[in-house]
Each structure stands twice: as structure tokens, then as C-alpha cells.
């Protein structure tokens with residue numbers, strides 16, 4: 001259903017001069033993929049460090065708020081780079097993603113994991129010890145585990161797009 005709604009968008013995008021230019025210049029797509037992959041490495045490293053801290057498995061000498069301050073900007077800036085590079089890949093080959101159910105799955109997982117990250121890290125803005133209160137420790141660990149599963153799911157879905165072509 002959602003895929004059908006995107007068909008006119010994909011058809012229109014494929015006919016734009018920008019899409020043709022990206023397709024005609026052979027180094028653009030691999031270069032943009034390279035940027036996408038480097039940004040994935042940064043975002044996943046930052047998420048891993050924050051979630052391991054919430055799980056109590058790394059960085060225990062630092063307050064949880066410190067790990068959020070240190071790594072959260074890397075998450076949001078990398079997401080911006082991923083958005084720009086991912087959108088460029090879509091413009092270059094619109095049908096490959098916009099007509100692919102796995103791409104929609106990836107976007108849904110991304111919305112969920114970005115929301116979960118914001119939700120988990122937000123309390124640090126007003127209460128540095130929010131997740132360190134004993135009654136919240138299990139909730140913090142559960143959220144960190146869910147976050148890791150969702151982010152790995154996005155990486156899996158990102159790669160899967162290539163193998164789910166009609």
C-alpha cells in the first residue's frame with residue numbers, strides 16, 4: 001500500500017536531471033555509499049558506548065550523563081550525514097529503495113530507535129542521576145538492550161535492501 005503510494009514519486013525522481021547525473025557519473029554512488037558507511041560506523045560506535053554505559057558494562061568511572069554529553073552529538077550529526085547521503089542514493093536509484101518493503105522497514109526501525117535514544121537520554125538534561133536510582137536501573141538496562149537490537153536491525157535492513165529487489 002505505502003509502496004504503491006510511492007510509485008509516482010519514484011517515477012518522477014528517476015526522470016529528474018539530478019537522478020540522471022548521479023547515474024551517469026560512475027564514481028558518485030560508490031563515493032556516497034562510502035560516506036554512508038563511515039557515518040554508520042560513527043553512529044553505531046556512539047550508540048554502543050552510550051548503551052554499554054546504561055547497561056553498566058563500560059565507562060563506569062564516568063557518570064551516565066557524561067557519556068550522553070560526550071556521545072549524543074555524534075549520534076545526531078551522523079544521522080544528518082546519513083540522511084543526506086541516503087537521500088542522494090535514493091535520488092540516484094529511486095525505485096531500488098522507494099519500491100522496496102525492506103527500505104520502509106529500515107525507516108520504521110530508524111524512527112523507533114531515534115525516538116528511543118532521545119527518550120533515554122532526555123532525562124539527563126534535568127537530572128544527571130535519573131537512571132542511576134536503584135528502582136530505574138532495570139528499566140535503563142532494558143531500554144539500552146532494546147536500543148542495541150533496534151540499531152543493529154537498521155544495519156541489517158540497510159544491507160538487506162540489496163537482496164530484496166524484485
Ligand code: HEM
Nearest residue numbers: 033040082083086087089090096097154155158159161162
Ligand atoms: C534517513 C536516513 C537514511 C536513509 C535515507 C538511508 C538510505 C539508504 C539507501 C538508499 C541505501 C542503499 C541501499 C541499496 O541500494 O542497497 C542505504 C544503505 C545502507 N544503509 Fe542507510 N539510510 C539512512 C540511515 C541509515 C542508518 C541510521 C543506518 C545504520 C545505522 C543505515 C545503514 C545502512 C546500511 C548498512 C546500508 C548498506 C550499505 C552498503 O552495503 O553499501 N542507514 N541507506
